[in-house]
Amino acid sequence: MSDRIYIISDGTGQSAMSIMRAALLQFDKPDAKFTVYSMVDREEQLVSILNHAKMDYSFIAYTMVSKGFRDIVRRFCAENGLKSIDLLGPPLDSLESYMGKPQLEKPGLLRKVDEKYFKRIEAMEFTLTHDDGKLMRGMNEADLIILGLSRTSKTPTSFFLAQQGFKVVNIPLVPEIPIPEEVFKVEQHKVVLLVMDPEVLQKVRSARLRHYKTTSNYNNLPKIFAEVEFCYELIRKNRKWSMIDTTNKSIEETAREIIHTVYGRDMEL
Template sequence: MARIYIISDGTGESAVNLMKAALAQFSDSGKILLSVFDKVDNEARLLLCLDEARQERAFVACTFVQRELRDIVVRYCTNHGIPHLDIIGPALDSLSHYMGLKPEENPNIFRRVDDKYFQRIEAMEYTLVHDDGKNLEGLEEADIVILGLSRTSKTPTSFVLAQQGYKVLNIPLIPHISLPEKLYDIDQNRIVCLVMDPEVLKKIRTKRLRHYQAKSSYTNLADIFNEVELVYEMCRRNRQWHVINTTNKSVEETAREVINEIFGRETEL
């Protein structure tokens, strides 16, 4: 059984996400235990963690913004033959060289409450109130409007975007039900339509029917083909609208495509 120790002077979340992404490529890895040691901000506590990792024969991944602590990890692991990975150190060094600046080495900077924090909270509150077309008040305030057929990931995509500070309003596309007229009064470049491969959509809807009742046409493949074609026809009539196919995509991938389509690939940090 493999063990991975994540040691950080912050929350360790970035290391956890990176490890999970990497481990997903090892389908035959068997059981893996992940232990996170967060807010490790002094040498004494760090050495305790490293001693334990040595005893457990664990792989050590660390995210320390303080060079002194990173150097301790590298020295200790090298001297004791412990496999290890410094996740943030190389990035800090490369950026420092590129920008000609020294990093502040303050693990608390990323957790500061700033204007962007309040922007995200406001965006999440807006998105919650404007989910699934249940409230069109304040439509003009939306940064993004998502239109989509049932089960094309409208709601989860909206909340991923909201966590990044975008106010999102999503509206379900339902055959024979017209969209609200006020939708055409806003900037049409902010509108995104989500579609999905009809056969995949049928499978997703069929699974949903195990828990919820719905009309028979909900999972009828011919009807789903017509629904998808309806979306493409709407987008042909409204050339500024963007179309994104969510088939086999994570909501994070879909959210990134939405941002790229509307705002471009460059994001100001």
Template sequence: MDKSITIYVLSDSIGETGEQVARAAVSQFNPEKYEVRRFPYITVEEQIREVFEEAKEERSIVIYTIVIEKLRNFVIKMGKEYNIPVIDLMTPTLDALEEVLGYEPKRESGLIRKLDEKYFRKVEAVEFAVKYDDGKDTRGIKKADIVLVGVSRTSKTPLSMYLAHKHFKVANVPLVPEVPAPNELFEKDVKRVFGLIANPFKLNEIRQERLKSLGLNNNANYASIERINLELEYSKKIMEKLNCTVIDVSNKAVEETAGIVIDYMKKNFGEEMID
């Protein structure tokens, strides 16, 4: 008796799940010979028909992970027509979830892949924000989706990280009177540059707390109103020269400031760039 079998895996996405299930199942039988053939990105009925034409020539079954109803029904039809067993891996789970959740599934192919891609874009954006934080490497300015500029303690870093979680690559650059602003800033598309300013007394409070947390004297020049005003005046001149969008973050949560930045990005570059 012939104990060989060919398992055909059809998917409207990559088909990895179907292949893994096929291999796990066939390992329970230890046939003398078996082969798993994967057919990903099934989008039309003709592709399905071609698979069944091939499958009819040998001992075979068809496993499928297809969520598009028209294609799924065609697989079932072909299975009956060619007398080949077909196994639907997705529908029983989708039906159970629909019953419990009370609404229908999206039935869009490749959603798990899209979720994975979004996750890796987020990781990449976070790594970018860390690498190009606080003007560590001005090369990041050219590569960034968004560039934040401002004096110390205007929430550049937390805002960078928040925007990174929205998949934006963000570089931030501190503006200090004693350090010339990098040339790369003036070469950047101004619509991607955002200047952050704050009330000097608010900055004074924040900087004093920062010094305390570091165990330093909170009367240091860094936290003095005179020094803060000097820095703010310098930063405003740079922002005027850049002609960038300026946001006063004095009484804004990071989420609120991020919302303003994202709205500007949508307006200037379109909704499609925002996930």
């Protein structure tokens, strides 16, 4: 008869599954059958599961942050001759002793961390595909639409925001090229326009041009003044948009100002 292992957890049970599968590889017949009980958050639910384990005479592996629930499992197994292992309790107790502070005993915290991680990954993938006006499709999914003149830190700011979990579309502003119609179809308060002091922007562009042999008027000061005026005209016509001056600001400062402007000061990076 195959061995049966009960996994009991107040989370998903995946940590316990991974540990038990790794342990079973060390035996000749790692063919145990798993029964997984996840999101266990009521005492009567836990006791019912333990009674089923008793009938199956199962091995019990459990990951529970509640000391009370861990005690219930420990006592039940001792009284009924069941083999068990507490996979989470000993590390928590050791850390409690080392840190000199009590455990939170809040289930689901790891899920929240994982959800935040995957949200960031999704935001970074979205931002990469929508960088520099490469893709307009799906713009309504964006948390922010950043418009900006060349060299006003659109891309690095967008990727910094993506690392914080914000989906960003960034689009270069060129006076001679119409702004994509999709920009005007999204929630307009999400649109942010980046500008910079013309003379500072000229220096930034001149430094860029030093790497290329060209006669471009890219860093022509009168042209840059005209571009900046174009931005102010856009803001006058689109009252729900926000304008952020990136002059001499770090990417972090610009990103923080964007979030505070669009979502309020309660939203922190």
